[in-house]
Amino acid sequence: MATFVMFGQYTPDALEEISKDRTVEAIKMIKNYGGEVKSMHAMLGEYDLMFVLELPNISKAMEVSIALFRLTGITFTTSAALEIEAFDAAAG
Numbered sequence: 001m002a003t004f005v006m007f008g009q010y011t012p013d014a015l016e017e018i019s020k021d022r023t024v025e026a027i028k029m030i031k032n033y034g035g036e037v038k039s040m041h042a043m044l045g046e047y048d049l050m051f052v053l054e055l056p057n058i059s060k061a062m063e064v065s066i067a068l069f070r071l072t073g074i075t076f077t078t079s080a081a082l083e084i085e086a087f088d089a090a091a092g
Helices: 012-016 020-032 058-072 084-091
Strands: 003-007 034-040 051-055 075-081
Touching: 003 058, 012 084, 020 058, 051 058, 058 075
Parallel strands: none
Antiparallel strands: 003 051, 003 075, 034 051
16 A cells, blocks of 8 residues: 545535535545545645545556545645655665
8 A cells, every 4th residue: 555645625616515424425435446544634725635545556546536526526636655764765
């Protein structure tokens, strides 16, 4: 499994549809793609949301990003992330 950080921005339509039920649906959908939600945060600033997900691969990350947009209307920017210990080992 790989770690991905997803930064979300509400569209006006998505903002109108905020609900706990939609969050539950999003978590279920992520699990259906073989993923696991590590954390979800609401934010102030450039992005409105930040999700940390474990997903099988980059292909699944792309699929989840598209599926989340279709489900919620929220646009996401997705980045792969590496734990610092693995980064330090790779950097030598």
